[in-house]
Every structure is written in C-alpha cells, then in structure tokens.
Amino acid sequence: MITIKNDEISIGNFRVRELSEKFGTPLYVYSEEKIKNNFIKTLKTARKYYKNFNLFYAIKACNNPHIARILINEGAGIDAASINEIKLAKLLELKGNKIMFSGNFLSDEDLKEGYESGAIINLDDISLLPRLLKYGTPNIISFRVNPGYGESNVGEWVTNAGPKAKFGLKPNHVLDAYRNAQNAGIKRFGVHMMPGSCLLDPDYFHKITNMLIKIIIPIFKELNIDIEFINLGGGLGIPYEKKDTPLDLDKTMKGISEIIISKCTQNKLKLPALYMEPARYFVGDAGILLGKVHTIKRSYSTIIGTDISMNTFARPAMYDAYHHIYIDGKESHPRQKFGICGQVCENTDYWCRNRKLPKTVGEGDLIVVSDTGAYGYGMSYEYNGRLKAAEVLITKDEAKLIRRRETFNDMLKNVELSNEMIKNLTK
Numbered sequence: 001m002i003t004i005k006n007d008e009i010s011i012g013n014f015r016v017r018e019l020s021e022k023f024g025t026p027l028y029v030y031s032e033e034k035i036k037n038n039f040i041k042t043l044k045t046a047r048k049y050y051k052n053f054n055l056f057y058a059i060k061a062c063n064n065p066h067i068a069r070i071l072i073n074e075g076a077g078i079d080a081a082s083i084n085e086i087k088l089a090k091l092l093e094l095k096g097n098k099i100m101f102s103g104n105f106l107s108d109e110d111l112k113e114g115y116e117s118g119a120i121i122n123l124d125d126i127s128l129l130p131r132l133l134k135y136g137t138p139n140i141i142s143f144r145v146n147p148g149y150g151e152s153n154v155g156e157w158v159t160n161a162g163p164k165a166k167f168g169l170k171p172n173h174v175l176d177a178y179r180n181a182q183n184a185g186i187k188r189f190g191v192h193m194m195p196g197s198c199l200l201d202p203d204y205f206h207k208i209t210n211m212l213i214k215i216i217i218p219i220f221k222e223l224n225i226d227i228e229f230i231n232l233g234g235g236l237g238i239p240y241e242k243k244d245t246p247l248d249l250d251k252t253m254k255g256i257s258e259i260i261i262s263k264c265t266q267n268k269l270k271l272p273a274l275y276m277e278p279a280r281y282f283v284g285d286a287g288i289l290l291g292k293v294h295t296i297k298r299s300y301s302t303i304i305g306t307d308i309s310m311n312t313f314a315r316p317a318m319y320d321a322y323h324h325i326y327i328d329g330k331e332s333h334p335r336q337k338f339g340i341c342g343q344v345c346e347n348t349d350y351w352c353r354n355r356k357l358p359k360t361v362g363e364g365d366l367i368v369v370s371d372t373g374a375y376g377y378g379m380s381y382e383y384n385g386r387l388k389a390a391e392v393l394i395t396k397d398e399a400k401l402i403r404r405r406e407t408f409n410d411m412l413k414n415v416e417l418s419n420e421m422i423k424n425l426t427k
C-alpha cells in the first residue's frame with residue numbers, strides 16, 4: 001500500500017513526511033482504496049463459487065466508524081463482539097440480520113440488549129440459551145461450534161478452537177443446543193465457527209469446513225432443520241513477512257463452496273446462505289503506523305527509541321508479531337541490525353530485536369510500521385501517561401483526520417476531580 005520513490009515513502013498522493021507534519025506522530029494511516037478493493041475482491045471471488053454469499057466485517061479489528069462505513073457501503077454487515085459494537089453498527093444504520101452478535105461469556109445485560117437490538121444472536125455456549133429466553137424468543141439463532149481444532153499463523157494465542165480455546169460449543173453439545181432451541185419455539189437457525197486467525201493455507205479452510213459439516217449435518221437431519229446460514233467466521237490471513245505466500249483466495253473459496261454444495265446435496269439439505277466475517281483481510285494491509293525516532297542508544301546493543309510504544313501498538317509485545325519496518329528517506333542505504341523500542345516502562349516495550357534497518361537511521365527520522373490496519377488502534381490503550389494515537393484516512397484527494405489524538409484532558413475525563421484538583425488544573 002505504500003510507494004517508495006527516491007527513498008521517500010508515500011501513501012496514495014501523500015508523503016509520510018507531510019502527514020507527520022500535519023497530524024503528528026504516532027499516527028495510524030489507512031487507505032480507503034485498499035480497504036474497498038480488499039472487500040470487493042473477497043466478495044467477487046466467493047460469489048463466483050457460491051451465489052448466496054455475504055460478508056460481515058468483524059469491527060473489533062479496527063472500530064473507527066469511518067473505516068466500517070467504507071465496507072458497509074460495499075454491502076458488508078457487521079460482526080459485533082459486544083453491545084457497544086452493535087451500537088457502532090447502528091450508528092452506521094445497520095439493523096436486523098446485517099448485524100451478527102458473536103460475543104462470548106455474555107452477561108444477562110448483554111443478552112437482554114442483544115435480543116432487543118434485533119441482531120442475529122450467535123450463542124457461544126448451550127447454557128446461554130435459557131438465559132436469553134428470559135428476554136424473549138428470537139426469530140433466528142445460531143450457535144458457535146468449536147470443532148475441536150483450530151490454527152493461527154500468529155501463535156497459539158490467536159487459535160480460537162480446540163480443547164485449549166475458550167470459544168464455542170463442544171461437538172457433543174451441539175445436538176442438545178439446537179434441540180433445546182427448537183423446543184423453545186425458535187424456528188430459524190444458522191451455525192457459526194471461528195477456529196483461528198491469519199491463515200494462509202487454503203487447505204486449512206477446507207479442513208475446518210469439512211469438520212463443521214461433519215458435525216452439523218447429522219444433527220440438522222435428525223432435527224429436521226433447514227439451516228439458513230453457515231458462517232465460517234474470519235481467519236483469512238495476510239502475509240506479514242516477505243517470505244509468506246499470500247493466501248490463494250480463489251482456491252480457498254472454491255474448495256469451501258464445493259464442500260458445502262456437495263455435502264448438502266448428498267444429504268438432501270437445502271443450500272444455506274454462506275457467510276464469512278473477516279477483518280484482517282479487509283483492513284490489515286490497508287493501514288500503517290507512522291512514528292518518529294527520538295533516540296539512538298548505543299548500549300549493550302544499539303536500540304532505536306521511537307514514539308511507538310506497546311500501548312500504541314500491542315501486537316509485537318503481545319504475540320511477538322512481525323511487522324515490516326521502513327525508515328523514510330533511507331530505504332536504499334546500507335543496513336545493520338538494530339533493536340526498536342517505545343517509551344513505556346516495560347521491557348516488553350523493547351518490541352523488535354535484531355531488525356536490519358538503514359545504518360544511517362537517526363534522531364527525527366520517520367519510521368513506518370506496515371500492516372497495522374487490523375488489531376492496531378483497536379488494541380491500543382493508555383499507559384504511563386502515553387495516550388492513544390490519531391487516525392487518518394487517505395482518500396483519492398484528501399488526508400482526513402478520522403480520530404483526533406488523545407489529550408491530557410481525555411486521560412482525566414472519567415476521574416471525579418476534587419475542587420482542589422480542578423483549581424490546580426486551571427492554574
């Protein structure tokens with residue numbers, strides 16, 4: 001998504017140097033065009049093989065409504081993990097079956113508000129059904145199945161199925177869950193799974209589809225259920241490292257579709273709608289994080305100190321995740337190995353070690369961290385008095401501020417200040 005000309009880095013028509021001067025750093029920058037193209041490519045490819053296919057955007061990955069708006073304009077629904085994410089979807093005028101509520105370990109308030117919102121509720125455990133029914137009988141419901149296996153290219157922490165995961169129903173709870181729902185008078189059903197994130201191998205998607213189908217078909221036959229939708233969750237991966245082979249989307253969608261069509265036909269089941277709810281695949285490679293080098297420390301090793309800390313961008317510290325890094329104006333220079341850190345008082349904020357970067361890197365240089373559009377700003381937090389970054393959207397002719405930088409006042413906004421503190425504040 002970036003272009004480099006004479007070592008100068010740009011996004012669309014904007015040089016990162018200009019963006020940093022106008023908006024400051026650290027700064028999340030997204031490309032509207034890239035987000036749109038990622039979505040259109042996914043929808044087109046899937047519909048080649050499965051006509052009744054629709055996409056939801058898992059808004060947790062990047063929850064700025066301006067970003068979700070781009071996807072909704074192209075036809076996306078929203079996958080919401082919480083009531084506040086349902087509210088974000090409503091802010092964007094979505095309703096009913098365009099919102100999928102896939103929370104986990106939901107409280108009674110969550111279930112009540114989820115029910116009242118009219119979203120499709122996707123239950124994460126059999127025990128949630130009677131608690132949900134206290135508030136009414138939904139027209140349609142789905143259960144999240146943990147097929148017993150999941151994977152992730154970004155470590156076991158992002159593997160969402162199998163015995164170690166907290167998500168979904170064990171296969172031997174699935175029959176009872178749907179039977180209980182039928183007995184409660186629910187008439188329309190879907191099924192859901194989300195076994196892992198950032199997968200680059202089409203065979204993985206074919207394997208999990210087969211596993212799900214094997215679990216659900218005998219159950220739906222026994223209960224005489226015409227399943228309305230199968231939602232395969234997200235998980236479409238992006239190549240973070242140059243050595244990664246990008247996902248073959250065509251092969252992935254072709255295989256998934258063939259499995260569902262052939263198994264449903266063999267078992268004389270009506271073909272359900274097919275849904276997926278990716279996030280990383282739409283926004284991950286459509287965002288960068290722009291920061292500034294403040295300090296070069298030549299100590300036990302040479303460490304580049306930047307204003308990108310673990311609170312600004314958590315993935316490297318949390319998962320040891322790899323993100324490619326560029327230094328503006330110096331990409332063609334000879335390289336040596338450096339460590340990179342932020343400004344927070346934790347050694348996990350020494351978030352990148354032994355990275356080959358231009359030898360000439362120095363104070364004031366701009367650092368560009370790539371592929372930060374997903375799980376970047378959304379996972380950022382305030383710590384050490386280091387506040388949340390700003391967000392900018394690049395359109396054809398504009399670099400538009402879509403979230404301002406946090407301020408000291410934002411940091412205090414929920415504090416019950418005493419009169420004395422207020423006095424001191426205004427001194």
Ligand code: LLP
Nearest residue numbers: 058102194197198234235236278279280375
């Ligand atoms: N659907 C559900 C129910 C989910 O929980 C998720 C992500 C998605 C869809 C979208 O998954 P994707 O297409 O992005 O793989 N923080 C981690 C990723 C956690 C994934 C959480 N669930 C990371 O930075 O890699």
